[in-house]
Amino acid sequence: MYNKKILITSALPYIHGILHIGNLVGSLLPADVYYKYMKLLNRDVIFICGSDSHGTMFEVSAKKAGIPTADYVYDMHEKNKKILECFGLEFTYYGITNSENNKKITYEIFKKLDxxxxxxxxxxxxxxxxxxxxxxxxxxxxxxxxxxxxxxxxxxxxxxxxxxxxxxxxxxxxxxxxxxxxxxxxxxxxxxxxxxxxxxxKLDVWLNSNxxxxxxxxxxxxxxxxxxxxxxxxxxxxxxxxxxxxxxxxxxxFYVWFDAPIGYVGITKDWCDISGEKLENWWKTNKVKLVQFLGKDNIFFHSIFFPCILKGADENYNLVNKLKGYAFLLGGKTKFSKSRGVGLNNEVALETFPADYWRFYLIYKLPEKTDTLFSWEDFQRIINKELIDNFGNLVHRVKTLIKTKNIIDLPQVNIEKSTLYEKIKNNLDNELLLSKVLKDILNECAEANKFMQDKAPWKSGDSNDKFTQSKKEGSLREAKNKEVLKELYIKIQIISKLISPIIPNAIKRLESGENKPLFEKITDEKIKEQIKKFDLDDDKPKEQIKKFDLDDDKPKEQINNFSKLDLKIGEIIFAEPILDSDKLLVLQVDFGSEKRQIVSGIRAHYSPSQLIGKKAVFLTNLKPRTLKGFESQGMILIAEKRDGLAQKWSILIVETSEKGSAVFVEPTELKLHSEIEFSDFQAVNLVVNKKGEVIYNNKPLTTKNEKIKTDRKVESGAQIY
Ligand SMILES: [Zn+2]
Ligand SMILES: [Zn+2]
Incomplete structure (x- = not known):
């Protein structure tokens, strides 16, 4: 028996603009899914959240819009609250930091700190x-x-x-x-x-025991x-x-980050005033487990700043017991934006696909340890394959067969006795990895599908198939089918119940006895539409690439190894060492139409300040890799002469070319820009010649403005890695 109450908070969304799916996945959605699971497990649980409503940003925007700041803030508060509800998020209480209770508690805490x-x-x-x-x-x-x-x-x-x-x-x-x-x-x-x-x-002691x-x-x-x-x-x-x-x-x-985290307490108090609960019973007792969900950019404020505020006030407030910090879901080619018209925000996302599709996809891709990348093709693949083929079709087929075979004596199902239930409960009470919860459920679906395929309960005993030799055997077969379907019925009852926190709307429809298939497959046309609407263009028109694909008359040699590489000029706008690595730097690179994070093992040869501001050559269609927990979306090119111990290193740079410029040997050639492996890059032989130019097949690499050169002097014959 679990004897602690659970208080869940999600990072208070900063409601400047309409939140986008990156905001949703970083704290709000996992907190909501966890809350729904805790209710399913019959825990005594509340979920407190609200709008982060202070900060000068609101004043500036309100002034530009010509309305009072409070009007602007409360308008955005209502809009975002509504959209969160449309996504199926439910809160015990969703408040706002700009409240009387929060003000009172902020003052009390400040005075004690003072x-x-x-x-x-x-x-x-x-x-x-x-x-x-x-x-x-x-x-x-x-x-x-x-x-x-x-x-x-x-x-x-x-x-x-x-x-x-x-x-x-x-x-x-x-x-x-x-x-x-x-x-x-x-x-x-x-x-x-x-x-x-x-x-x-002694917060070090707390941190180490936490x-x-x-x-x-x-x-x-x-x-x-x-x-x-x-x-x-x-x-x-x-x-x-x-x-x-x-x-x-x-x-x-007060600085916005002072009263915002206190807002967790203030908003709980708002709820207490309505529900008749006591604040002490949720914030000042060791009978509560405090679970906080947030994005990696807010970790400092939750693991250091807020604990200092609470402990410094000496008021016996609870500190966080379980802190779930998530990495980012990156838009990749798709622009996530809080403003309508310039990208994919939550309002637009809901107009495009049902909330359950988004919830399913985002939990599947939840960035629990490293950043993950969004793409429409990936969205389509996961929804069609996992949500629809694996789960939706299973449920629909079993239900339809039960109906046509008129099975009425269906068994009572006790989900708490199932191994899947135990597995999920263990996960949630310990490591709390929601994407793993979903994958365990999907494995169960796959097994049920296989079971159904093997037993083929649709094959009727009365028909003329190979199973039926006589009437007696026929009715035997029917009895067997019934047993199989009853077993499948139990399986889908368990699966549907346990997946309901992730796709609540679909399961509600299922439980209300709706007979239609739960989902509709996402067509290629629909995905192409979204790509056209939301994605940044490749620098070559898509038609041209397609034509090249289909045109058999072109000599095949044109698809040489070099043309597989998508080389571009990027400006290094930020570089920072990775804490526990003496080799790696994380670079933020601006390619004009997009920015990317690229991890490179050049720390021993370049300091961040030697890189920032330089425009260098990057390979941009290398399959993304994760290094020390950081996703790398490309690679910086390095010239290196490997002779003995004295290694000479240099990045490849340009002076006047614009960021985003293509790098080529023949300006007219057609390029295929699909994702490539590192071995594809190694197959291309690029060397530095005596003049310091970078050469492929006796021709120098250039942009449309200038030849590529090395940043430092390296000897001729140096290879590009
Ligand atoms: Zn002025
Ligand atoms: Zn800056």
């Missing part, structure tokens, strides 16, 4: 608009990121996602007036002393190894948020 000596004042530099006579908090200032040259919006760069100080934002512009009459002024801010709390409250999953644990330790720093929790120059209840700071509001 009293306990964990808050201090410090001068820090802020942008100040001399025309508007205003401090420019966070999103009220934009400029150029000093690290990557991208769009720096207030405290964070849009492109490289680095958190920025004022001196890391170049050419700042005031968003209120659009002018650049900006100075830097010192201003008193309040800081939360994270290192002090972490040490005083049994956190290896992925969020590694991320957390990475932050701790870099050294904790105090964080500013006050903001000037904005009115949207909770004003700070401390003398001299009344004009400032």
């Amino acid at each position: 009293k306990n000596g964990y808050i201090f004042e410090k001068n820090s530099e802020m942008f100040y608009c001399e025309d508007c006579k205003l401090y420019l908090a966070d999103r009220w200032v934009e400029g150029k990121c000093a690290h990557c040259g991208g769009l720096a919006r207030g405290d964070q760069c849009d492109d490289c996602t680095k958190i920025l100080d004022t001196n890391e934002i170049l050419n700042p512009i005031c968003i209120h007036c659009g002018r650049k009459n900006i100075t830097r002024k010192k201003l008193k801010n309040l800081y939360l002393d994270l290192p002090k709390i972490w040490a005083h409250k 049994k956190m999953d290896s992925f969020p644990l590694a991320v957390t330790k990475g932050y701790l190894n870099k050294g904790l720093k105090a964080r500013a929790i006050s903001r000037s120059g904005t009115n949207w948020g909770f004003h700070i209840p401390k003398q001299g700071f009344e004009e400032q509001v």
